[in-house]
Amino acid sequence: MAPRMVEVVPLNISDKDLMSAVATEITRIFSFPCRVGVAERLPAELLDERRGQYHATRILEHLAVSDRTSFRLLGVTTLDIFTPILRYVFGEAMLEGRAALVSTYRLSTAPPGDDFPSNRSVFVSRVLKECIHELGHTFGLTHCDDPACVMAASLDMTHIDAKSTQLCYYCKIMLKDELNKN
Ligand SMILES: [Zn+2]
Ligand SMILES: [Zn+2]
Known part of the structure; x- marks a missing residue:
């Protein structure tokens, strides 16, 4: 059985500080050990050449079958991702599955009246939430x-900026129940 360890998988991203901030926050919220795994470049066939974007669901499938040993894999990428029904997505995940994915591509847009992107903390906080x-x-x-x-x-982005990185009381209970099932 795979160890109950979460692995952050850097996909075409070189921001090491961001990757370790993500790992720290994951451990804080989910209480699982989390490490930053070996970075990889996505295979070219996951790119939809017509759209110039990467196919989120196929990246999840790519992660889910990888021989990495952690029980959960979270890909983080700077690449623009989409699903067939949406123009773009901030992230995508397999419900009760092994793989999740977040793209930072659209998370660096300035909130109205802000001097972003010089405001890195806003960017980092959005990435953590996603x-x-x-x-x-x-x-x-x-x-x-x-x-x-x-x-x-x-x-x-307004929805992302309005929320916290925290699970509400209700979701915390749901999470505990889900984890006790396995
Ligand atoms: Zn969601
Ligand atoms: Zn909630």
């Missing part, structure tokens, strides 16, 4: 109605 959110799906959590909860659905 990583916790997508990983939450792999542990069986679904979308939450509490706009401050990290499991709230984020259709645009």
Whole structure:
């Protein structure tokens, strides 16, 4: 059985500080050990040449069958990703599955009136929220109605900026139940 360790997989991304911030936050929220794994470059066949974007679902499948030993794999990439029904996505995950994915590509847009992207902390906080959110799906959590909860659905940047990296009381209980099932 794979060790109950979460692995952050850097995919076409070189920001080491960001990767370790993600790993630290994952351990804080989910109480699992988390490490930053070996970086990789995505195979060219995962690129949709017509759209100039990478296919999120196929990246998840690529991660899920990898011979990495951790029980959860979270890919983080700077590449622009999409699913067939959406123009782009911030992230994607297998519900109760092994793999999750977050793209930083669209997370560096300035909030109105802000001097972003010079404001790195806003960017980092968005990435952390999306990583916790997508990983939450792999542990069986679904979308939450509490706009401050990290499991709230984020259709645009205002939604992401409005929420915290924290699970609400209800989602924490759901997570505990899900983890006790396995
Ligand atoms: Zn979601
Ligand atoms: Zn919640």
